[in-house]
Amino acid sequence: MSYPTALTQALGIDIPLICGAMYPCSNPELVAAVSEAGGIGIVQPLSLSYVHGYEFREGLRYIRRLTDKPIGVNLIIERSSKKYLERVYAWLEIALEEGVPFLVTALGKPDRVVERASQAGVTVYHDVTNRLYAEKALDAGVDGFICVNNRAGGHAGELSAAALLDELGPLGKPLVCAGGIGSPEGFSQAIAAGYAGVQMGTRFIATQECSAHEDYKQAIINAGADDIVLSEKITGVPVSIIRTPFVARMGVQAGPLAKWLLRGRRTRHWMRTFYSLQSIWKLKRAAVRGMGYRDIYQAGKSVDGIHAVLPAAEVVRTFAAALKTGTAS
Numbered sequence: 001m002s003y004p005t006a007l008t009q010a011l012g013i014d015i016p017l018i019c020g021a022m023y024p025c026s027n028p029e030l031v032a033a034v035s036e037a038g039g040i041g042i043v044q045p046l047s048l049s050y051v052h053g054y055e056f057r058e059g060l061r062y063i064r065r066l067t068d069k070p071i072g073v074n075l076i077i078e079r080s081s082k083k084y085l086e087r088v089y090a091w092l093e094i095a096l097e098e099g100v101p102f103l104v105t106a107l108g109k110p111d112r113v114v115e116r117a118s119q120a121g122v123t124v125y126h127d128v129t130n131r132l133y134a135e136k137a138l139d140a141g142v143d144g145f146i147c148v149n150n151r152a153g154g155h156a157g158e159l160s161a162a163a164l165l166d167e168l169g170p171l172g173k174p175l176v177c178a179g180g181i182g183s184p185e186g187f188s189q190a191i192a193a194g195y196a197g198v199q200m201g202t203r204f205i206a207t208q209e210c211s212a213h214e215d216y217k218q219a220i221i222n223a224g225a226d227d228i229v230l231s232e233k234i235t236g237v238p239v240s241i242i243r244t245p246f247v248a249r250m251g252v253q254a255g256p257l258a259k260w261l262l263r264g265r266r267t268r269h270w271m272r273t274f275y276s277l278q279s280i281w282k283l284k285r286a287a288v289r290g291m292g293y294r295d296i297y298q299a300g301k302s303v304d305g306i307h308a309v310l311p312a313a314e315v316v317r318t319f320a321a322a323l324k325t326g327t328a329s
Helices: 006-011 028-036 045-051 056-066 082-097 111-119 131-140 161-171 184-193 214-222 245-250 256-263 267-289 301-305 312-324
Strands: 017-019 040-043 072-076 102-106 123-128 144-148 175-178 197-200 228-231 239-242
Touching: 006 144, 017 028, 017 312, 028 040, 028 056, 028 312, 040 045, 040 056, 040 102, 045 056, 045 072, 056 082, 072 082, 082 111, 102 111, 111 123, 111 131, 123 131, 131 161, 144 161, 161 175, 161 184, 184 197, 184 301, 184 312
Parallel strands: 017 040, 017 197, 040 072, 072 102, 102 123, 123 144, 144 175, 175 197
Antiparallel strands: 228 239
């Protein structure tokens, strides 16, 4: 079955469903399984290399041995670290050399990525949370937007899915709904509302192919939307996580000194770097080793619709069936 939208037609995929890039959960087998089933999996470079142990190019080639269907790569182009940005642009060149057809950029202005991608005929969508950021990315020439709403896991936005659709629709680019969708019904409703696709993360963590620890998957299954809290202690800006006992003890508010440093024009980057370095290690330990290792589990309010660990292909098929039965019309 194929369901034509601007997203599926641009990427040559069957189902307008994206497995979003996740640190630390985007292992190659999960990315490949979603693409093979007719959606598209997105590679998160730090997860591929730091968590799963693949040199970036070899990791892409390993995924290619698992599936010949389209895959994507996520590039976070935050400009506070020159060394990191050089690494991002090296990943960009490798992705283009390896024939990756889809790039998802986040943070920063994606002009350099778009310029190189357009030369290779590669599609670029940019993560946005409001019209201001979307207009900046539009000026850079992106092909579409990943609209991160207030129900998303990780760095959630502030607007609802409906508000983002109203705000960004007039820009005339395809929009992908990101956040809060964990059920086939929610998926079909987003497409019916006018989104060209849906990006999911939390739903794909609770799959058999995802290498996350079973404790993480069970935490998602056991959680409800009210168990998702925003923590300032992960990266210095609010991040959606599950309220585990450890999170309850740790609290979610940054301390007075940290808040003051985060407000400073020069010091906020230092604090965000400090938080990020800590969180990279903590998130990896929790995802790989489970409870008892400072369990910080990123997740969105889509946990409400997730009740079992399933094969990734079954998730894609079930969501595709919701379109086929006409619930998206």
